Amino acid sequence: MRRKPRIAVWKFASCDGCQLSLLDLEDHLLEIADAVDIAYFLEASRATKPGPYDISLVEGSITTPHDRRRILQIRRQSRFLVTIGACATAGGIQALRNFRKVQEFVRLVYAHPEYIDTLEHSHPVSDFVPVDFELRGCPVNKYQVLELVSALLAGRRPRVPRYSLCQECKRRGLACVMVTRNEPCLGPIVQAGCGALCPAYHRPCFGCFGPAEGAQVAALAQELRRRGRSGPEVVRLLRTFNAWAPEFREESVRHEGA
Amino acid sequence: MNAYWLSRDRLDALLEALKRRGYRVIGPVMREGLPTLAPLERARDLPWGVEARAAPGRYEVREDAPKARAFDFVLTPQGWKRLLFPPERLLFRVRRTDLGYEVTTPDPEAEPPLALFGVRPCELRAIQIHDRVLSQGPFADEAYTARRRAAFIVVVQCTRSLETCFCASVGTGPEAREGFDLALTEVTDGFVVVSGSFKGADLLQEMDLPEATEAQQREAREAVARAARSQRRRLDPQGLRDLLYGNLESPLWQEIGERCIGCGNCTMVCPTCFCTTVEDGSDLSGREAWRIQRWDSCFSVEYAYIHGGSIRRSVASRYRQWLTHKLAGWQDQFGTLGCVGCGRCIVWCPVGIDLTEEVARFREQHAAVAAQEEQP
Missing domain, CATH: 3.40.50.700 (NADH:ubiquinone oxidoreductase-like, 20kDa subunit)
Known part of the structure; x- marks a missing residue:
């Protein structure tokens, strides 16, 4: 054997x-x-x-x-x-x-x-x-x-998605917490894999899975600002468990002092 | 087509008649504060007195409207797609045996047939488009086809539009004329009902409903017409295909790409988006493996992976792929628009990108360029 x-x-x-x-x-x-x-x-x-x-x-x-x-x-x-x-x-x-x-x-x-x-x-x-x-x-x-x-x-490739959490969230049949509750959800830029755990409890994704492939961090940050979040709030949202991931890091620096 | 009268207190009789015929009835019920498609047990579980307000990137529900009406929410956050064409399904399972392999596939016929109660006209149109895409091509999806063939469809015509609805401009609503088994129109005190199939007529006969009066029918017609008139958004299908194909290199794509977050929500909530991926799994022991089909999205980078990498790295190119396929390529492939005017992609886009506005900008830009070229 x-x-x-x-x-x-x-x-x-x-x-x-x-x-x-x-x-x-x-x-x-x-x-x-x-x-x-x-x-x-x-x-x-x-x-x-x-x-x-x-x-x-x-x-x-x-x-x-x-x-x-x-x-x-x-x-x-x-x-x-x-x-x-x-x-x-x-x-x-x-x-x-x-x-x-x-x-x-x-x-x-x-x-x-x-x-x-x-x-x-x-x-x-x-x-x-x-x-x-x-x-x-x-x-x-x-x-x-x-x-x-x-x-x-x-001897095969692991099935670990690189796309956004939103896809997992919608496949699960959840309604977007950003659209229904104006929550500052990071799901659109965060890699799927958790099964949309937080949105299932009406909580915004705080990004513990880090940036999705091709994450449009600047566009989401701009939308969060448009929805009334301040610069320091955007910095805080991007700086948690994956603060040093290059995509999050660069965007958070742009909102410092803004 | 004879119109009958279904008073509100007879809705339960209709649900019972469907259940007696073996259907699993799915309809809108309130779940966690939102109208949601789920097993519908009794008429009182319908979203009575619930009104939805929708805008680009916003959806809210008010539950304080008079309790006399059940369908004023208009559209649930997600539609019927997940029922006929589930987000994830097992294609087959393989087990090692002493002699080789044993393959098992799930049997769609084993599921109880579905009665879809409260399908809106745009959503019915989307199902018809799925029939074309998933059942009528050379590679028919057997599970979809079986589920669809067995299903009973109860349409509820729209007597109210959301701010994001534009079915009237693309000709898919607010009234469905064919393709349903029964169609209800909600008016004061009850529903005007017509049948659209043998199955529907048979059920109506069993229920022995009175005919709808001329006044009731008129009220129904006028309510639907009012819903159509109230729509402000438009998508003009005229020349759409050539407009998009003629502007593939427009700088507008880049501009949209700066706003689009590439999340794929639009494709997930779109009632016609049908792309799937196939994934293989295996267990630790190596004795069992399986293949799963799962909704995919052209907004994932991986969607366009070919040898050497993804051919659509920029989000602008992914948005262009989605919109040109939906509004132009679809016409070449399936002879129809891929958009039914439900507006879900507008509502559920977290950044509120509105395809009707984007198409209007392409038209303006195209007209401006054409005008410039005419100048001597």
């Missing part, structure tokens, strides 16, 4: 929520354990096996020189490297610090700033190593994780 593919799950600067989403795949965990060898997953087990690994799932952003060295090592040991979640893919909520000088935060926050060894920015993994696939979200959609693993095992 063919050797089971070996999976490793890695953590960098993050809240562990994406790893928990993996563990939350309760109905499928036995099946997953059957299909793959979970070789390294500290959130689940202290027992670890050395690399190389067929699939590495990486959670968290890269924020220290030590982590930068570690991600290079992980890349060298991994056949497929997949980022899971907004932190690993775009720098996460902690990338908010990228808009200010980090040394000033360090001076203000820590009694002994000299012990802090940090990079200037909170980086997406792709700033340092090639990434084979991204799963978006804060946290990831656990069914997308399942789909990813199933696809890699079958």
Whole structure:
């Protein structure tokens, strides 16, 4: 019988929520354990096996020189490297610090700033190593994780859409919260994949899946302004979990002080 | 065609008659504050006293109108498309067996037939366009065809228009003349009913309704005519195809592209948009695989992926694709406009792009260029 593919799950600067989403795949965990060898997953087990690994799932952003060295090592040991979640893919909520000088935060926050060894920015993994696939979200959609693993095992491309959340929202039969409630919904520029979770509860999408392919961020920002949102409000809407995604970052800078 | 009188208190008898014939009745009911198409159990679940207001990028509902009328909301946010042509459907499933493979396909005939209660004339026209596209070509969609053939259609003629309606200008409403099983017109105290098929006539006969009086019929005719007159938006089909084909490089596309957010809402709520994609899935064990058909949108970058990448990177080119297909290419392909004048793409566009206004601007620009060329 063919050797089971070996999976490793890695953590960098993050809240562990994406790893928990993996563990939350309760109905499928036995099946997953059957299909793959979970070789390294500290959130689940202290027992670890050395690399190389067929699939590495990486959670968290890269924020220290030590982590930068570690991600290079992980890349060298991994056949497929997949980022899971907004932190690993775009720098996460902690990338908010990228808009200010980090040394000033360090001076203000820590009694002994000299012990802090940090990079200037909170980086997406792709700033340092090639990434084979991204799963978006804060946290990831656990069914997308399942789909990813199933696809890699079958040697096919994972079915992970790149289009806007609106399409998922309308397929689900929901009425647009922007049109019916004038909510500042980011759905039109955000990648689908969550199943339109927030609009289903009349909440505007706040963009945890990051920019959709071809996202027209400037056009949406212009519409939000037309609908009465101020510059600072637009900045705040664009600066959450994917603040450092280039499309969101550039547009948010344009509305600063506006 | 004989017109009958259905008083409000006999609506339930009509619903019962449909259910007795085995139909699953779908109609407008209030869900989370909005008129929504869902299983319709009793006439009192209809949106009595609900009025919708629509504008580009805006839709709101008022529930304080007199409770005497059930269809003044005019259009639900989404139409009937999802019932006959669902957003997602399983095409087949394959299982590994000891001997090879076993393929199973869902049987559309196994579903109970649908009675669509409260189809508006523009929406009926959209269904007829889908018949042409999905059932009458060389690659008929069997599931759609089976569902459609079994369905019973109760049209409700429009006695009120939304601000975004323009069916009168494209000739699809506010009155349907054929293609339904029954057509109701809402007037004071009840409905004038006509049948449009054998199935419809048979049901009316069973209900043993009185004939509508001349006054009731006149009120119905006048209400529909008033709805038509109240429409301010227009889409002039005259020369539309050549207008768009003749302006494929117009700078107006770029200008629209700066406003369009490329979200695809227009295509999702459009009752005629029919593009789908096909996706394959497989399970962890590799024992089972499946193929799913899903609504697609020409506003996705991926929609136009070919070898080497997407051929429509700019949103301007995607909007142009949508509008020229809907209003021009459709005529070449199917001999009809792809637009029925329901205005949903205007209402549900988060940035309120209005195709009637955009087409008018193309006309103006075209006329201006023509005038310039005539100058010596």
